[in-house]
Amino acid sequence: MSELPKNDLDEVVDTLHSPADFVRWGASAFAQADLAFGHGLDNAFDEAYYLVRHSLHLPHEVPELYLRTRLLTEERRRVAQCILARLEGRKPAAYLTGEAWFCGLRFRVDxxxxxxxxxxxxxxxxxxxxxxxxxxxxxxxxxxxxxxxxxxxxxxxxxxxxxxxxxxxxxxxxxxxxxxxxxxxxxxxxxxxxxxxxxxxxxxxxxxxxxxxxxxxxxxxxxxxxxxxxxxxxxxxxxxxxxxxxxxxxxxxxxxxxxxxxxxxxxxxxxxxxxxxxxxxxxxxxxxxxxxxxxxxxxxxxxxxxxxxxx
CATH class of the missing domain: 3.40.50.150 (Vaccinia Virus protein VP39)
Structure with a gap:
């Protein structure tokens, strides 16, 4: 397994501004850290997108315009913390969000x-x-x-x-x-x-x-x-x-x-x-x-x- 990327929360929050920025950064960081997927999603991009969307309380289908909007500082910090938690804790994303989907239904998980x-x-x-x-x-x-x-x-x-x-x-x-x-x-x-x-x-x-x-x-x-x-x-x-x-x-x-x-x-x-x-x-x-x-x-x-x- 490759070494985890060195990410500073404040630097990430100050540098990245849109949901698309965080999806790109999260996907790259997940791939670099060689995370394992297989708990509902099977690749770094989809998992980063899911965590960004969930952190911002956005629906499953997000218009592209939303992905290019600037986020408030508090929103950026919340998204960054979620991405970093996945990197550093190596827990399935569902444990971070407290939910999983099965047969189109939402279930509580931990x-x-x-x-x-x-x-x-x-x-x-x-x-x-x-x-x-x-x-x-x-x-x-x-x-x-x-x-x-x-x-x-x-x-x-x-x-x-x-x-x-x-x-x-x-x-x-x-x-x-x-x-x-x-x-x-x-x-x-x-x-x-x-x-x-x-x-x-x-x-x-x-x-x-x-x-x-x-x-x-x-x-x-x-x-x-x-x-x-x-x-x-x-x-x-x-x-x-x-x-x-x-x-x-x-x-x-x-x-x-x-x-x-x-x-x-x-x-x-x-x-x-x-x-x-x-x-x-x-x-x-x-x-x-x-x-x-x-x-x-x-x-x-x-x-x-x-x-x-x-x-």
Missing amino acids: ERVIVPRSPLAELIGDAFAPWLAHPPRRILDLCSGSGCIAIACAMIFPEAEVHAVEIDPGAAELMFANIADHGMEHRVFGHVGDLYAPLAAQGETAFDLIVTNPPYVPEEEWQALPAEYHAEPKLALAAGDDGMDVVARLLQGAPDWLSQDGVLIGEIGASTAEFDSRFADLPAHWPEFEFGGSGVFIIERAALVDWLARQ
Whole structure:
């Protein structure tokens, strides 16, 4: 990693004047500092633009004229502090702004949850077509984190009852806050606990769809990740030597919680080799994504039951 650029806050505030100035400076500084991207944005320019826009309370679509206007001293200082915080703290931008976007929806985020960025968003946007036999009446989101998957599913399927389970109490606080922010308390029900355990304790019944973005990063791979990923909770990322410890428990327990024609959909990202090694011959489907991303498996209950019986 290259050395961080030496930036003096007062010099930056005195020298730069327009939003465009700060976008250019931020993008250059981010590239020079070799920051890691991958928490919703994938390049230095877009991340600098996002932080400048957010610091100035500007909308997503900013007319070009606005980018050339002169800023007040207080505005310049606020933007510069945000850019420098990203450089010096090496935290994902979402932790600086306190928000992330998923399926076109805004969610609160902080260091208690990973930043939403799953390719599952594309499947949700397509109502999981063509993988479901009928619109699900009951949906379960395991390892829910911020609750973004559960809430987005509730938006797509307005007749469905959705349950979200999160093991970490701090993450669950954010999950409940996001459920309330979106006015979903009457249809999205949060649970704190380990995978299926809180559902059994509360007498819940089977689900037509289980969707999950569990931890799946091998321990050694997690150790080598850039600082931006180490700013996220390890519990939500790493899962044993091959990353498959939580996935194994998900698969084992799923038949008891899926309806007869139910479907399990899970993300395992770049850990497909570890998945194939640990779960040889599992008859899963692997959809392709138009907007990027990979590593999502889909398996019907009947196929999962048959595979488990052969183990």
